[in-house]
Amino acid sequence: MATVVTMPKLGLTMTEGSVSKWHKKEGERVEKGEIIAEVSTDKINYELEAPESGILRKILIEPDAKVPVTAPIAIIAEVDEDISSLMPKGTAEAAPATRVEAKAPPAPVAAQTPATQVIKASPAAKKLAKDHGIDLSLVTGTGPGGRIVEKDVEDYIERQKIEAAKPVAGPKETLPAAPAKRIPLVGMRKVIAQRMSESWHTSPMVTLNSEADASGLKSLREELKDEFKKRGASLSYNHILLKICAQALVEFPMLNTRLEGDEVILQDEVNIGLAIALEDGLIVPAVKNVDKKGLFRVAVETEELIERARGQRLTPDDISGGTFTITNLGMFDVRDFTPIINPPQCAILGVGAMTDRPVAIDGEVVIRPIMVLSLTFDHRIVDGAQGAQFLKRIKELVQNPLLLLS
Structure with a gap:
């Protein structure tokens, strides 16, 4: 059937x-x-x-x-x-492959040679070309209907003189330049281009940067990673950052909103997207209700999303419903950057590399792992002071993640 x-x-x-x-x-x-x-x-x-x-x-x-x-x-x-x-x-049906008969290719059409072409040129242009031994088929006409006029021939003669005066590079044969490679903007790349253009032209974006001592973040991961591994999950800094951002979003709900027409929608759920780099682009699946889940559950669900993303098995529901995004380029040794908001969200956090740097603490210079945090937000919804307070809270939680338990 x-x-x-x-x-x-x-x-x-x-x-x-x-x-x-x-x-x-x-x-x-x-x-x-x-x-x-x-x-x-x-x-x-x-x-x-x-x-x-x-x-x-x-x-x-x-x-x-x-x-x-x-x-x-x-x-x-x-x-x-x-x-x-x-x-x-x-719509017409094509015959199945098993019943298709081979057809002879169409006879090639003879190319028109310069000798058979009709060249339109003024009498003066023809005379000047004849006097200088110039093939009119090499001259581009600028007259009506592409007709070659005397000035076209004069310009051609001048160009030839300039070319003849150029120094000869040497006996080595000059090969024609290879044509530029063209990559069509389709599929995922096309959607990314559309969404980023929409974000850039729609949202007046402001980016704030702050530095955080990540010693507490490193210590927490070291203390928990073996226990997580026993339970079948690996713990990364991104998992902890998801929980940190969720806590900050609960405390600063204006960063967890979106704009619809003339209304700001306060979103009940805290669904945080994590930007994942793929071969042909970037995708942002969202971990749902991060504020209501423990760190272990967040780690498991995040790794499942990453695995599905790399295996091209994400569903539209996996990448929809996000209310905030984290993008981490620290693994590429990027110190700081300006992330672009993922619409219709109103904010995104960029995470830079964690690098050991000398800092002054209690009058002494010590080495600490410093991480740069970059918060971009939609200034139509969030004021600078609100954005600064939100970023300050994230910094506090990064420096002392045990505050998540308070």
Whole structure:
């Protein structure tokens, strides 16, 4: 029985999607459960499986064309099944690959040679070209309809003189420059470009920087990492930072808002996104309700999201609902940077490298691991003083993470 493959609804917020790549061609055999396409939606790729076995009789949408969820995108049927009633109006079925007959390639069209071209030029231009032995086919015309005028020939002669006067580089043959490589802006990269442009042009952003002594952060991780490992989880600084930011967001709820029209929406949940670098871009899955979960649970869920992200198995729900974002470039030895807000959120925290530096404590110079924290916020919603207080609180919790227990 013929089966219509539709654009899947992969999450509550998904309204449309596109096929970034078809793994099968029209006329090819597919088996139930076999990957036939990659569906793209808001920065994730989802591998679409064939719902039934048969021949992929018709592909109904081109790659990157957006269609609503549940819209037909392909038809799977057996070779002898009539699928005319399932075909959209004006769509013709391609013959299956097993029945396609080879056709002779079209005869090549003879290229028009300069000798057969009609060159439009003024009499004066023709005479000047003849006097100087110039092939008019090499001259670009600037007259009406591309007609070559006398000045075009004069300019060509002048350019030739300039070229002849240039010093010769040597007997080595000069090869033509290779054409520039062009990478199409599609899929995840295209969505990132759109969202970052939206953020940059919509939100008046302010970034504040602060330095924190991360000795307490290091000590807490050292004390807990072995216990976490016994329970099947690894503890990273990002996990602790998620809890620190959640606590600060509870205390400063204006940093956990979004702007809709003329209203500021105070969000009940504290869902913190963690920026994850992938080969072809960046993705920000969100750990939900971080303020209500223990550190171990946060660590487990964060690592599960990272694993799914790198395996391209995230769902739209994984990357939706975030209310705040952390982006950590410390592992790349970046000291500090200016993060861009992930819309519709109103703030993002950038975390730089933790480096040992001399600092003065109680009149003595000691070495401490210093971390730079960069907070970018939407100045339409958050004032400078509020942002500074929020960043100061994060610094306090980084320097003494045991305050999370108070």
